[in-house]
Amino acid sequence: LATLTYPDKFWTNRLKLLVQKEQLSEARRWYNLIPPEIRSTKHATLLLRLMPIEEAEQFTAQLTNSGVQLPITFYNILMNKYCNAGDYSKALEVFEKARQTGITVTEATLNMYAHY
Numbered sequence: 171l172a173t174l175t176y177p178d179k180f181w182t183n184r185l186k187l188l189v190q191k192e193q194l195s196e197a198r199r200w201y202n203l204i205p206p207e208i209r210s211t212k213h214a215t216l217l218l219r220l221m222p223i224e225e226a227e228q229f230t231a232q233l234t235n236s237g238v239q240l241p242i243t244f245y246n247i248l249m250n251k252y253c254n255a256g257d258y259s260k261a262l263e264v265f266e267k268a269r270q271t272g273i274t275v276t277e278a279t280l281n282m283y284a285h286y
Contacts, residue, residue, distance in 0.1 A: 178208050185216040194220040215244050223251050242273050249279070 181204045188197035201209075201217045214233060218226055226248055233240060245268040252261035268275060 178210070181208060181213060182216070185213055189216050189219050192220060211238060211241050211244060214238070215241065215247065218244060218247050223255060223257075226251055239271070240268075240273075242268060242276055242279060245273065246276075246279050 181200070184200050185197055188200060197217055197220055201213055204213055211233075214229070218229060221229060230240070230244075230248060245264055249261040249264045252258070252264065265275070265279070268279075
């Protein structure tokens with residue numbers, strides 16, 4: 171049987187739906203099914219939204235250790251998770267890490283952090 175290759179939009183929409191339904195295990199499964207040549211940081215960012223903090227930390231380390239350049243939205247989600255948990259020092263560490271990688275922080279980043 172020939173393998174059917176779906177366009178990026180198919181995978182993105184499927185992950186968005188699973189995120190909306192808060193189905194982490196199914197979202198994880200679909201993320202892992204995305205062909206490597208199609209998988210992108212937008213897919214990782216969608217999956218990150220559902221993860222508890224400990225898993226999000228491991229996922230972030232896995233991506234950065236494999237050389238993936240994370241977008242500012244990824245760092246924003248991670249900082250938001252720490253702020254919601256009341257761990258502002260970890261949120262600040264993520265903020266500093268984002269700045270050290272050369273990413274330009276956005277107004278949304280600063281507003282979110284200032285909100286807490």
